[in-house]
Amino acid sequence: xxxxxxxxxxxxxxxxxxxxxxxxxxxxxxxxxxxxxxxxxxxxxxxxxxxxxxxxxxxxx
Amino acid sequence: xxxxxxxxxxxxxxxxxxxxxxxxxxxxxxxxxxxxxxxxxxxxxxxxxxxxxxxxxxxxxxxxxxxxxxxxxxxxxxxxxxxxxxxxxxxxxxxxxxxxxxxxxxxxxxxxxxxxxxxxxxxxxxxxxxxxxxxxxxxxxxxxxxxxxxxxxxxxxxxxxxxxxxxxxxxxxxxxxxxxxxxxxxxxxxxxxxxxxxxxxxxxxxxxxxxxxxxxxxxxxxxxxxxxxxxxxxxxxxxxxxxxxxxxxxxxxxxxxxxxxxxxxxxxxxxxxxxxxxxxxxxxxxxxxxxxxxxxxxxxxxxxxxxxxxxxxxxxxxxxxxxxxxxxxxxxxxxxxxxxxxxxxxxxxxxxxxxxxxxxxxxxxxxxxxxxxxxxxxxxxxxxxxxxxxxxxxxxxxxxxxxxxxxxxxxxxxxxxxxxxxxxxxxxxxxxxxxxxxxxxxxxxxxxxxxxxxxxxxxxxxxxxxxxxxxxxxxxxxxxxxxxxxxxxxxxxxxxxxxxxxxxxxxxxxxxxxxxxxxxxxxxxxxxxxxxxxxxxxxxxxxxxxxxxxxxxxxxxxxxxxxxxxxxxxxxxxxxxxxxxxxxxxxxxxxxxxxxxxxxxxxxxxxxxxxxxxxxxxxxxxxxxxxxxxxxxxxxxxxxxxxxxxxxxxxxxxxxxxxxxxxxxxxxxxxxxxxxxxxxxxxxxxxxxxxxxxxxxxxxxxxxxxxx
Numbered sequence: 001x002x003x004x005x006x007x008x009x010x011x012x013x014x015x016x017x018x019x020x021x022x023x024x025x026x027x028x029x030x031x032x033x034x035x036x037x038x039x040x041x042x043x044x045x046x047x048x049x050x051x052x053x054x055x056x057x058x059x060x061x
Numbered sequence: 062x063x064x065x066x067x068x069x070x071x072x073x074x075x076x077x078x079x080x081x082x083x084x085x086x087x088x089x090x091x092x093x094x095x096x097x098x099x100x101x102x103x104x105x106x107x108x109x110x111x112x113x114x115x116x117x118x119x120x121x122x123x124x125x126x127x128x129x130x131x132x133x134x135x136x137x138x139x140x141x142x143x144x145x146x147x148x149x150x151x152x153x154x155x156x157x158x159x160x161x162x163x164x165x166x167x168x169x170x171x172x173x174x175x176x177x178x179x180x181x182x183x184x185x186x187x188x189x190x191x192x193x194x195x196x197x198x199x200x201x202x203x204x205x206x207x208x209x210x211x212x213x214x215x216x217x218x219x220x221x222x223x224x225x226x227x228x229x230x231x232x233x234x235x236x237x238x239x240x241x242x243x244x245x246x247x248x249x250x251x252x253x254x255x256x257x258x259x260x261x262x263x264x265x266x267x268x269x270x271x272x273x274x275x276x277x278x279x280x281x282x283x284x285x286x287x288x289x290x291x292x293x294x295x296x297x298x299x300x301x302x303x304x305x306x307x308x309x310x311x312x313x314x315x316x317x318x319x320x321x322x323x324x325x326x327x328x329x330x331x332x333x334x335x336x337x338x339x340x341x342x343x344x345x346x347x348x349x350x351x352x353x354x355x356x357x358x359x360x361x362x363x364x365x366x367x368x369x370x371x372x373x374x375x376x377x378x379x380x381x382x383x384x385x386x387x388x389x390x391x392x393x394x395x396x397x398x399x400x401x402x403x404x405x406x407x408x409x410x411x412x413x414x415x416x417x418x419x420x421x422x423x424x425x426x427x428x429x430x431x432x433x434x435x436x437x438x439x440x441x442x443x444x445x446x447x448x449x450x451x452x453x454x455x456x457x458x459x460x461x462x463x464x465x466x467x468x469x470x471x472x473x474x475x476x477x478x479x480x481x482x483x484x485x486x487x488x489x490x491x492x493x494x495x496x497x498x499x500x501x502x503x504x505x506x507x508x509x510x511x512x513x514x515x516x517x518x519x520x521x522x523x524x525x526x527x528x529x530x531x532x533x534x535x536x537x538x539x540x541x542x543x544x545x546x547x548x549x550x551x552x553x554x555x556x557x558x559x560x561x562x563x564x565x566x567x568x569x570x571x572x573x574x575x576x577x578x579x580x581x582x583x584x585x586x587x588x589x590x591x592x593x594x595x596x597x598x599x600x601x602x603x604x605x606x607x608x609x610x611x612x613x614x615x616x617x618x619x620x621x622x623x624x625x626x627x628x629x630x631x632x633x634x635x636x637x638x639x640x641x642x643x644x645x646x647x648x649x650x651x652x653x654x655x656x657x658x659x660x661x662x663x664x665x666x667x668x669x670x671x672x673x674x675x676x677x678x679x680x681x682x683x684x685x686x687x688x689x690x691x692x693x694x695x696x697x698x699x700x701x702x703x704x705x706x707x708x709x710x711x712x713x714x715x716x717x718x719x720x721x722x723x724x725x726x727x728x729x730x731x732x733x734x735x736x737x738x739x740x741x742x743x744x745x746x747x748x749x750x751x752x753x754x755x756x757x758x759x760x761x762x763x764x765x766x767x768x769x
Contacts, residue, residue: 030309034302046297048222049288052147
């Protein structure tokens with residue numbers, strides 16, 4: 001499908017395939033990064049909205 | 062474990078700035094939605110077009126700017142200022158910058174509310190504001206960025222929660238979009254021309270328009286969803302992994318999809334195909350966000366039954382899912398062929414705006430206002446009423462618009478057995494839609510009523526509580542936290558604590574797609590083949606074109622005949638990219654409330670246009686177009702005509718020195734000819750009236766290619 005439209009611009013095929021490759025590489029890297037992420041750290045990150053600096057205003061609802 | 066854990070620092074969260082942005086959200090929300098109801102009514106009751114400052118063409122950009130930048134914009138800032146401080150355990154970097162941001166943004170909104178009804182507009186959708194206001198937006202946006210990054214640098218939390226990633230991507234991308242799409246050559250304080258022309262201008266505009274939806278209406282709200290939804294439901298986000306994956310995929314892919322707004326246009330085919338492919342891919346990261354939001358409530362649906370704020374969130378996130386599924390479907394060429402230029406797109410946009418942006422904003426305000434005012438909501442019952450009236454409002458808005466869009470799209474394409482257009486008169490299709498437009502206005506009114514109820518409820522809540530302007534908190538400084546985790550050097554946490562690298566990575570992601578989309582169209586000459594007979598506009602036609610821009614005609618009339626038999630039969634030869642090379646800006650439009658005008662030139666006599674502009678229904682009985690009687694009275698301002706031609710020359714339009722020097726003289730000569738033509742049909746009008754220039758422009762439209 002890509003071949004069909006990139007063939008109409010001279011020299012642009014490499015340009016586009018290169019950019020798709022950037023995305024795929026990055027996507028795979030992020031995927032690996034996520035698989036390797038340790039559970040403890042994930043839980044720590046997930047809990048961040050609940051840990052707001054020992055709020056001292058006890059009268060807050 | 063360090064012994065220094067006891068040395069905590071005390072500091073104060075700034076709630077006053079959150080209160081200010083919340084108030085502005087409520088106020089501008091009600092105003093923006095009211096203007097929406099007014100323009101919805103104008104589409105079935107043309108008498109609602111009051112004076113030249115209150116026509117649909119001038120109020121429609123006021124509505125879109127008010128709801129996008131004033132209502133949603135202030136909501137984003139309220140949400141970001143509230144959550145950013147707490148996620149970073151730090152007060153905003155500078156109170157001065159916070160206030161500068163707040164007042165600067167409100168002044169920009171006021172400037173928009175004044176200039177748009179005056180007809181001061183660039184005509185680029187959602188970027189209509191003239192260049193001095195564009196500069197003000199840049200300054201305020203930079204102030205926001207410095208304040209945000211200043212806060213990030215002085216944080217007491219090592220890692221940046223995913224919501225902050227979305228805020229950073231929002232900041233940098235909106236900056237790039239705004240700067241690129243605001244490249245204008247000023248002629249005076251209130252008038253400028255875009256440096257881009259025709260196809261290139263269209264591509265830049267829809268790269269901007271599409272990504273303004275992505276990075277103003279989507280990413281900041283996803284960030285807010287990741288903060289406020291766990292707080293409301295009192296449970297962490299379903300999958301933190303998914304949030305990271307969809308963050309990167311979303312910001313990368315979104316930027317490529319802009320050309321789907323220009324299918325079947327004169328844009329090169331490869332660019333259109335690129336837009337379609339990436340639009341389909343976009344379903345995955347968009348639904349990643351929706352699924353993550355909805356699954357956060359897994360096992361807690363009993364809470365949704367009880368908690369109205371969660372109901373708002375569920376409807377909001379579901380609307381996001383619906384809109385982001387529909388978007389890629391609309392980018393398929395066969396669906397787009399029917400839906401484009403119709404109310405279908407209006408329905409699509411409003412499912413996102415009313416459901417996703419509106420409902421998330423309402424939930425957030427109901428959640429944070431009582432907290433910063435140390436009280437309970439004034440009335441839970443009113444919140445419930447608001448939810449139901451708002452939901453019914455969305456349904457009453459969207460369903461008639463879907464029916465209307467489909468009906469009109471099909472009617473435009475309907476042929477008789479003999480092979481002629483069944484609805485050859487465009488007005489037949491417009492009149493068919495009036496009942497749907499009435500129902501839509503009812504839906505909008507219901508939704509507005511809900512917003513007014515919220516305003517009352519929140520003002521009462523504020524009145525019964527006391528603002529905790531500076532909320533005391535304490536946390537260990539970052540240095541101590543770093544020391545505690547010194548041995549904790551997993552490589553994959555690297556970027557989570559490096560905001561600048563995160564900013565740069567986000568920038569690279571969005572630039573890759575942008576460059577692939579934009580560069581070839583600008584660099585490769587064969588993408589816009591020139592046409593020998595296409596010449597620049599005469600000085601009178603150029604002035605007429607500026608009146609067309611001022612009156613916002615582009616809100617209802619496209620100038621782009623697509624290559625379908627149904628369109629060439631109705632309008633004439635389909636549009637070629639080479640015909641627009643002198644169009645600064647392009648005026649293709651995005652909606653056909655009235656017919657396409659690209660082949661309008663020579664279709665009717667000058668007298669027809671004269672009578673039609675004075676009172677459209679006199680020429681087209683039943684027309685919903687406003688009267689433009691003032692064009693017959695107002696004298697054309699020619700004080701800048703020379704400057705306009707000179708500016709166009711700078712932008713590459715081949716006007717000769719003589720043409721520029723004699724601009725006004727030539728203008729008068731052409732005007733005199735039109736006046737004489739009108740006089741022969743017993744119309745008495747002075748040659749210096751605005752109507753003459755507009756007629757000159759309309760009669761020129763699309764005629765170049767038929768010249769020998």
